[in-house]
Amino acid sequence: MKKTVQIPLGSQHISLLEPIRFKFECENETIVGVDADVGFVHRGVEQACTTKFDFKQVGFVVARVCGLCAITHSLSYTLAAEKLLDFTPNDRIRYLRMLMVELDRIHSHMLCLAHTAENAGFEALFMQIMGDRELVMDIQEAISGNRIQFDFIAIGGVTRDLTPEMVTLLHKNLDELSGKIADLIELFESNWSLSLKYRGIGALSLEEAQIYNALGPLARAAGLATDVRVETDDFPYEALGYEMMLETGGDIHARNRVRLREIMNSIAMCRNIVGNLPAGEIMEKAKGKPKGEVIVRLEAPRGELFYLVRGGGQNMLERVRIKTPTFSGIPAMMEVFKGSRYADAPAILASFDPCMSCTAK
């Protein structure tokens, strides 16, 4: 008789937003092997970027690769296209773009925290965090006109300007939010029943993080100091108060703590950006056709986002290659599952914040 049992999870599952199928090889309650199938949402965005759309439209198409880090996708492509066009945006444009990326990071991290809480069985905490998240959504709606999928960034600049009313709203909501995040940090530290589900569950050690090339909050929770924001100089993150958040535990609790502290850091950076906003035009003319090849790396909420764009002086691009954070992080994710209990699988899965739409494109 076989010693192990195979248990599937997905593709349609209540605790997962996205269609992904896991096959867990279980021995009693313990998971010993994992097989993941991520291709359910493959749409063919990369080919469409080179055959169907003009290079000026591609920024809005790649934003639809993912709903949560849409702004990072469109920013990565826009930076790549602007490098090919030899165009440098002014400081006001760069600051406004940074502001929206950081706001996006806040709401993405909060959704992940809420989702992890729900999958671990804490419905009330899910509701609480989703309620607090609406504060950020209000700011995004006021600035860009849409809650999600705001097409804020275009080649040559940004589409909308900040008005004094938006700045007032931003300060008011961020003040309220930072108090609530401080309460959440306190709650995650001290609550006993939360610690049962979070502490020591799904741990990834530093060596494993290095071997399996972990990225983003997953790596920083294991103590691996990797963040594209300090490795590149496209944006002045250091000058605006960026700090790297490192933890050593590598478990769900450490990942949650990294996310919570990054939210606090992003709030501080948003305030700095709005406080030091330079004057200037929000949209400038970028002339020419893209020619050459360029690589752009940016830090999405989940980790490193990698874009390769090649153009041949035509309206259509020759190649757009997207490598997304979850795709690079899958080996580390598979490693974490081995040895943990099946009952913890949904919470561990949510704590990675996997994005299948990004991965399958």
Added chain:
Amino acid sequence: MKFFNAFRKKSPWILHYNAGSCNGCDIEILAALGPRYDLERFGVINTGNPKQSDIFLVTGPVTYRSRERLVELYCQIPEPKVVIAVGSCTAAGGVFRGMYNVEDGIDRYIPVDVYVPGCASSPQLIIDAVVESLQILERKSKAIETPFKLFGAVETVAGKLSRLGMAKKVTDAED
């Protein structure tokens, strides 16, 4: 029958399936169930079980691999049921229209009752659609609506594999 309809109107349960969307509409559905918009106070509960559901919320243009799951889930929901297509890609493909792995909207496979516009459609619109679907649910009978044909004969257009003929209605195919 009126007796059951009264209950169904008070607490329609929903089944949510992502058939290839970018997650934008999915997190808006989550936000609609969250505390600010709070669909749950009307008895609308997100279930994972098709057998207990009345409303089928679908997001995304149907990708080639997710269409079987879509039709399977649709068949498993007991009648009467309402299908809501959330977002512009679910209605007609949206920005993904004509991409090689995309089937341009769920109405090529299953009958849709309510279309929700927007990219991404906002929670207010999703709530409107659910309220609208309650009236449709009341009107609907127990009669079974067949899904359209899933796997037709493989057609080739100019030597290439074409999936255009696969989404005919069952009645059309038999004629």
